Amino acid sequence: MKTLGTDYTKALVPATAADISCAQQSTFDWLASRFPLDQDPLAKLSTSAIVRREDLHEVVQALRDTPEFAYDMLIDIIGIDYLNYPGHQGPRFAVTYLFKSMRFAAHRFQLKVLVDEEDLVVPSLHDLFHIANWAEREVWDLFGIRFEGHPNMKRLLNHFEFVGHPLRKDYPAQKRQWLSTNDPLLDQLEARLRENGMELIDPIPLNTPAVEDVIKGSRR
Amino acid sequence: MSAEIENSPVPQQEAATLPFLTTSLDAVINWGRSNSLWPFPFATACCAIEFMSLMSARYDFARFGTEFMRFTPRQSDLLMIMGTVTYKQAPILRRIYEQMSAPRWVIAVGACASSGGFYDSYCTVPGIDHIIPVDVFIAGCPPRPEAYIEAAVQLQEKIKDESFLTERLARLRDRGEDLPS
Amino acid sequence: MRVLDRTGEKLDLLTVNIGPSHPATHGSLRIICGLEGETIKAAVAEIGYLHRGFEKMVERGTYQQVMPYTDRLNYCSAILNNIAFSKAVESMFEIQITERCKVLRVLMSEFTRIVDHLICVAAALADLGAQTAYFYYFVPREDAMIILEKLTGARLTNSFSRIGGLYRDTYEGFETDVLDFLKKTEESLSDVFKLVDRNRIFLDRTQGIGCITPELAISYGWTGPCLRATGVDRDLRKDQPYFDYQTYDFDTIVGTRGDTYDRLMVRLFEAKESISIVRQAIKRLKPGPINVSDPRVSQPQHEFAYHDMEALINRFKLVYEGVRVPQGEHYDALEAANGELGFFITSDGTGNPWRIKVRPPCLTQFAAFHNLVEGGMVSDAIACLSSINIIAGELDR
Ligand code: SF4
Numbered sequence: 042m043k044t045l046g047t048d049y050t051k052a053l054v055p056a057t058a059a060d061i062s063c064a065q066q067s068t069f070d071w072l073a074s075r076f077p078l079d080q081d082p083l084a085k086l087s088t089s090a091i092v093r094r095e096d097l098h099e100v101v102q103a104l105r106d107t108p109e110f111a112y113d114m115l116i117d118i119i120g121i122d123y124l125n126y127p128g129h130q131g132p133r134f135a136v137t138y139l140f141k142s143m144r145f146a147a148h149r150f151q152l153k154v155l156v157d158e159e160d161l162v163v164p165s166l167h168d169l170f171h172i173a174n175w176a177e178r179e180v181w182d183l184f185g186i187r188f189e190g191h192p193n194m195k196r197l198l199n200h201f202e203f204v205g206h207p208l209r210k211d212y213p214a215q216k217r218q219w220l221s222t223n224d225p226l227l228d229q230l231e232a233r234l235r236e237n238g239m240e241l242i243d244p245i246p247l248n249t250p251a252v253e254d255v256i257k258g259s260r261r
Numbered sequence: 262m263s264a265e266i267e268n269s270p271v272p273q274q275e276a277a278t279l280p281f282l283t284t285s286l287d288a289v290i291n292w293g294r295s296n297s298l299w300p301f302p303f304a305t306a307c308c309a310i311e312f313m314s315l316m317s318a319r320y321d322f323a324r325f326g327t328e329f330m331r332f333t334p335r336q337s338d339l340l341m342i343m344g345t346v347t348y349k350q351a352p353i354l355r356r357i358y359e360q361m362s363a364p365r366w367v368i369a370v371g372a373c374a375s376s377g378g379f380y381d382s383y384c385t386v387p388g389i390d391h392i393i394p395v396d397v398f399i400a401g402c403p404p405r406p407e408a409y410i411e412a413a414v415q416l417q418e419k420i421k422d423e424s425f426l427t428e429r430l431a432r433l434r435d436r437g438e439d440l441p442s
Numbered sequence: 443m444r445v446l447d448r449t450g451e452k453l454d455l456l457t458v459n460i461g462p463s464h465p466a467t468h469g470s471l472r473i474i475c476g477l478e479g480e481t482i483k484a485a486v487a488e489i490g491y492l493h494r495g496f497e498k499m500v501e502r503g504t505y506q507q508v509m510p511y512t513d514r515l516n517y518c519s520a521i522l523n524n525i526a527f528s529k530a531v532e533s534m535f536e537i538q539i540t541e542r543c544k545v546l547r548v549l550m551s552e553f554t555r556i557v558d559h560l561i562c563v564a565a566a567l568a569d570l571g572a573q574t575a576y577f578y579y580f581v582p583r584e585d586a587m588i589i590l591e592k593l594t595g596a597r598l599t600n601s602f603s604r605i606g607g608l609y610r611d612t613y614e615g616f617e618t619d620v621l622d623f624l625k626k627t628e629e630s631l632s633d634v635f636k637l638v639d640r641n642r643i644f645l646d647r648t649q650g651i652g653c654i655t656p657e658l659a660i661s662y663g664w665t666g667p668c669l670r671a672t673g674v675d676r677d678l679r680k681d682q683p684y685f686d687y688q689t690y691d692f693d694t695i696v697g698t699r700g701d702t703y704d705r706l707m708v709r710l711f712e713a714k715e716s717i718s719i720v721r722q723a724i725k726r727l728k729p730g731p732i733n734v735s736d737p738r739v740s741q742p743q744h745e746f747a748y749h750d751m752e753a754l755i756n757r758f759k760l761v762y763e764g765v766r767v768p769q770g771e772h773y774d775a776l777e778a779a780n781g782e783l784g785f786f787i788t789s790d791g792t793g794n795p796w797r798i799k800v801r802p803p804c805l806t807q808f809a810a811f812h813n814l815v816e817g818g819m820v821s822d823a824i825a826c827l828s829s830i831n832i833i834a835g836e837l838d839r
Contacts, residue, residue: 049656049674050696053681055688083788085770086533114660116775117801119786127769127790137786139773139801143660143674146681151773172663175809183497198493198838199384200349207383207498208797214498216383220348226474226486230457233484233812234476239453240446303463305470305492306835307517310561310598314587317580332465350470350491353463379510382495403598 047111047144056147062087064147068110076100081153089151097154098164104140104150105169112140112150115170118177120184124210132157134186138166156186165191183208193229200224290425294338294364295417296326301337301361303354306344308371308403320406325413334360339416340393345373346386358393364428366420368412369395372402443476445483453478458820462491466569466824470834471808473815473823480819485812489805489838496839497798504764504793505531505605513599515800516836519558519779521550521594524603529684530774530785531605534767535739542730543607544685549723550602551685551776552716553620556627557586558779558831559667559713566706566828567638570647575634582627589619605765606740607733617724624717631713648703652814652826659700662813663806666781668830671708672700678777690719702822705829739765764793773801780804780831804830804837 056064065088072078072090076099079091092100104112116139123129132155142148154163165188166173177188178197185206187194196203200220205212231241302312315322316330331337334357346354358367369389372378375398377387389395396419397412433439443455455476461467470491476484496515500508512527513520525547532539539547560579567575587597592613594600602609638644654664656672669676677694679687695711697704733740741760746753769791775784781803788797807830814830815823 049660049676052675052694055680056682061682081771083769083771085768086536086772114663116663116773116782116784117786117799119797119799121771121788121797126796137771139784139786143676149773170663171658171661172806172809175805196490198490200490207495212383212498214382214495214502217387218348218383220352222352223349224488226459226472226488227457229486230474230476230484233486234445234455237484237816238448239483242444242446242452304468306494307514307598309468310517313561313565313576314580314584314597317584318577319580319584345492345494347491347493349493350462353491357463380494380499382498384493384495405597 053146060147068150091153094154101166101169111142111144113143114141115172116141118180120180120186122210131155136163161186162189164189167191287424291421295420298327298339299329299331299337300327300339300341301331301334302341304343308343311403312343315406315409338365340367341370342374342389343370345380346389347384351386351392355392366396366416368397370399371404378402455483466827468834482815482818485815487811492834492838500795500798505795506764509601513601514835516833518561519554520600521554521602522778525551526776526783527785528603528605530787533774534772537734537736539734540731543732545723545726548685549720552719555716555779556713557583559709562831563706563709569824569828578630578634582630585623611732647825651702651822654700654814662810666803667708667712668705668807671697671704673698678782684776690722692719702825702829766793800839802836804832808832
């Protein structure tokens with residue numbers, strides 16, 4: 042990871058609300074001079090940008106690596122479903138990214154990508170921010186938006202037998218889904234071992250006793 | 262009990278003068294069982310924080326014989342479910358219950374475990390009685406520590422009404438066997 | 443399972459599953475690790491065992507009905523969550539809360555922060571085998587529960603805050619109760635500190651265990667005491683002051699190495715700072731209104747509602763339709779006990795929220811968990827887990 046040499050041990054100069062909106066405006070202007078983007082009409086209290094999907098990775102990298110902005114913390118990734126939102130036109134889904142800087146107290150910025158229902162794909166940011174890995178899995182789980190290039194696009198919160206994406210507006214809140222057994226997670230462990238530079242000779246044996254055996258065992 | 266006294270090393274005449282009690286087997290066993298419940302805290306959510314209060318000095322749950330917290334289902338006979346049980350958690354709860362050896366009792370603590378509480382959603386089990394049988398339900402979100410204590414006392418009352426022999430007989434009959442004569 | 447490691451050596455690894463029903467994983471976290479002997483070679487964490495559908499549930503009610511759900515996010519410090527949520531909604535209205543409300547909110551936030559840190563450190567020490575600290579800490583904590591009960595009517599899930607104010611004013615004798623609690627807390631804090639300060643076992647089990655560099659922690663989005671333990675001097679109360687935090691005199695506590703010891707000690711000392719903030723806040727408490735008199739958010743008083751037509755309609759509307767938040771999207775955060783707790787609210791202009799997303803501070807910390815424990819022992823993993831204070835309600839929502 043590239044670092045900008047920020048001295049984290051030094052306390053920051055406190056920022057007021059005016060500073061924050063000023064910083065947002067200057068970030069927006071700087072971005073607008075480089076990338077095609079719109080101002081988000083819904084973010085009424087802040088200046089935030091709607092970027093094109095194909096620019097997203099580049100925009101975020103620029104925000105993170107430019108010393109005068111240094112948005113080096115990804116606060117959260119938020120999926121939103123605008124199905125039947127009053128007065129909403131355009132794509133049904135949106136993914137919002139929140140950033141914050143550890144270098145300047147006033148720096149907070151918000152980016153949005155609009156995603157069409159037919160083509161639910163957004164570039165992944167997992168190579169820029171570690172937290173993007175889980176945050177993107179969560180959005181995939183709850184909204185079904187896929188992140189291109191993500192190493193492990195699995196559900197994060199719901200179980201692996203779950204069908205559908207619960208936070209979409211057309212998913213009934215009470216549609217319950219039972220789970221039979223838990224995910225053994227062995228594929229993820231194998232992937233992690235490989236990431237740590239190990240090579241598997243034989244696969245991990247799956248020796249979880251079937252639930253039936255356990256039931257029989259306890260009767261004895 | 263008298264058979265035991267006959268075989269005891271104490272001379273017969275002396276044994277007759279020793280004070281002794283006669284009682285039913287059920288009463289003795291239930292007395293033991295109800296006063297030494299070993300809980301397995303299946304703690305998932307907020308109700309578990311109140312359980313921490315319960316175990317601390319002011320409420321001192323140990324006064325009711327539930328001194329020994331056991332974190333393995335095989336050594337415990339009281340399963341306390343504190344907190345929301347989700348569908349992801351459900352197979353685990355079921356398995357823990359199956360791993361407990363009989364006799365076993367279950368207390369569902371709080372609104373969530375009893376009925377799903379106000380999480381009437383796609384991912385919460387609407388009451389753990391969908392998965393396992395429950396002996397005592399406690400209301401509250403979270404229940405006060407006193408309510409936990411009351412549940413324990415109620416469970417003790419319940420245990421005192423159980424019959425060891427009929428229970429065993431029923432289990433044998435289940436398997437198609439009968440009591441050895 | 444057998445693997446070849448980087449040097450080409452053949453290792454025989456054992457796969458061990460820890461949790462979710464394990465005393466140290468708080469019933470709702472699951473870690474699966476590949477062990478060589480007792481050393482963790484690879485670890486994978488799974489969450490979601492307490493995913494209760496917060497974000498779906500809140501879409502069905504009004505904004506005020508979100509309040510009880512926020513209680514159950516971080517259930518160790520419920521009032522902080524309430525305040526965070528009402529602050530987010532207030533910022534969408536752009537209303538200024540009253541002076542007394544500000545002071546009371548600071549007071550209650552710091553009060554619950556103390557309680558949260560007490561529980562975290564007590565549980566962490568109990569996981570390390572030091573049960574004594576747990577009993578020491580739960581004495582003042584029970585006092586805190588009594589104060590909260592007197593003030594809010596509930597022990598744990600308080601729902602104390604309201605949009606534009608608080609549920610109610612303090613009761614008579616509140617200040618002396620709180621001061622009493624602070625004194626007891628200080629005593630038990632120093633008692634436990636004496637127990638662990640030079641304790642060889644404690645030091646060996648925590649120092650140098652589960653280290654993380656500031657850069658990695660920032661990339662994982664860590665905030666709050668865990669980030670400060672790595673030496674990063676960032677605190678929302680200082681950097682973007684809200685509720686006039688800039689006028690209170692307190693220090694940010696910063697660690698040096700980002701290990702388990704630093705994380706626990708930062709919490710211990712932060713609790714001390716919070717005690718001093720509560721004392722300052724008590725001195726500032728002046729009589730005055732606690733709710734804003736804005737018809738958009740606060741209900742008119744009973745006298746008006748009974749005698750005045752407009753007030754009656756206003757009250758009726760607020761109860762049945764809820765607070766009608768202006769259309770738009772906004773993110774607002776404050777420094778909770780675990781770090782930056784934020785709410786991202788999308789409103790469609792009606793009384794029901796369109797979407798509320800919580801930014802849980804725990805999630806970011808647990809996402810980095812495998813980096814903390816790999817290379818260490820299993821028992822270190824347990825120490826590490828309790829030091830990052832994972833609250834499942836907030837983690838899985
Ligand atoms: S009953 Fe209430 S306090 Fe208990 S787990 Fe459920 S929500 Fe939490």
